[in-house]
Amino acid sequence: MRNLKLNQPTNTNGIASSVTSKIDFDRPMPTNHTVSVIVPAKNEAANLPYVLPRIPTWVHEVILVDGNSTDNTVEVARKLLPNIRVIGHERKGKGNALIAGFNAATGDIIVMIDADGSTDPAEIPAYVGALLAGAHYAKGTRFMQGGGTADMEIHRMFGNWCFVTMVKTLFGSSFTDLCYGYNAFWRAILPQLRLDCDGFEVETLMNVRALEAGLRIAEVPSFEYERIHGTSNLHAFRDGLRVLRTIVTEWANQPLRGKNAAVPASNLAGFAQHRAAEA
Ligand SMILES: Nc1nc2c(ncn2[C@@H]2O[C@H](COP(=O)(O)OP(=O)(O)O)[C@@H](O)[C@H]2O)c(=O)[nH]1
Numbered sequence: 001m002r003n004l005k006l007n008q009p010t011n012t013n014g015i016a017s018s019v020t021s022k023i024d025f026d027r028p029m030p031t032n033h034t035v036s037v038i039v040p041a042k043n044e045a046a047n048l049p050y051v052l053p054r055i056p057t058w059v060h061e062v063i064l065v066d067g068n069s070t071d072n073t074v075e076v077a078r079k080l081l082p083n084i085r086v087i088g089h090e091r092k093g094k095g096n097a098l099i100a101g102f103n104a105a106t107g108d109i110i111v112m113i114d115a116d117g118s119t120d121p122a123e124i125p126a127y128v129g130a131l132l133a134g135a136h137y138a139k140g141t142r143f144m145q146g147g148g149t150a151d152m153e154i155h156r157m158f159g160n161w162c163f164v165t166m167v168k169t170l171f172g173s174s175f176t177d178l179c180y181g182y183n184a185f186w187r188a189i190l191p192q193l194r195l196d197c198d199g200f201e202v203e204t205l206m207n208v209r210a211l212e213a214g215l216r217i218a219e220v221p222s223f224e225y226e227r228i229h230g231t232s233n234l235h236a237f238r239d240g241l242r243v244l245r246t247i248v249t250e251w252a253n254q255p256l257r258g259k260n261a262a263v264p265a266s267n268l269a270g271f272a273q274h275r276a277a278e279a
């Protein structure tokens with residue numbers, strides 16, 4: 001077991017000093033499925049020491065997607081995790097970075113986390129657990145019991161709430177969060193998400209496409225910590241407009257508009273048939 005108290009800088013936001021620091025990161029996962037963790041990073045050298053050592057050792061692959069960092073992000077990552085895979089991406093933006101990471105992943109399960117210390121890798125087992133329990137797609141939520149945020153100004157919280165409400169109304173979802181960067185899914189469903197965006201609208205697009213594809217979606221309560229060093233790359237107004245455009249475009253182009261699109265038919269069919277046969 002890694003001794004985080006000795007080997008890791010103390011996170012002033014509380015990640016390392018929280019209860020989760022007692023987690024045994026070497027404890028084996030009760031599954032043979034392989035897990036890839038994707039970490040988009042643009043100038044996060046100062047934050048990576050709080051993040052990479054907390055990724056459980058049973059994770060079979062960590063991919064850092066570097067956004068042409070001008071600090072020593074890549075060197076720091078390689079020093080912290082000598083086996084880390086480092087790739088680049090073509091165009092600017094977190095969405096472009098994540099898509100490159102997803103396409104490069106080889107694990108059965110893909111988990112995405114941020115590099116700035118706001119998402120705690122110690123929560124990875126909760127996401128993997130939701131997938132092993134039957135979900136196709138496990139999305140983090142800061143607004144369910146057990147979750148929370150220390151990294152959202154009031155205007156961002158309001159914007160997110162408006163978008164959650166829009167998606168509920170237009171797509172019949174019961175999501176409690178939308179624009180959050182901690183999600184996981186079986187790699188096999190990646191083609192169904194048809195991801196094709198570049199910016200911070202990527203999480204919204206993933207969530208809405210998962211609904212449209214009728215996937216079984218589970219929400220996982222998650223705590224979002226404050227970014228440790230540096231400032232966010234997100235611009236609330238500009239990126240809020242991109243999220244809005246994504247929701248409206250998806251709604252307008254939806255082949256099966258309405259509630260039918262949100263039914264996870266692939267999962268309900270088996271039980272429905274079983275019940276009909278028993279009746
Ligand atoms: N590779 C890459 N990573 C990015 C880019 N933009 C943001 N990120 C990373 O995406 C994560 C979330 O970005 P952040 O700026 O913290 O946005 P916020 O969490 O929404 O405030 C961080 O790990 C960033 O380093 C980019 O253009 N390229």
Ligand SMILES: [Mg+2]
Nearest residue numbers: 114116118227
């Ligand atoms: Mg952040």
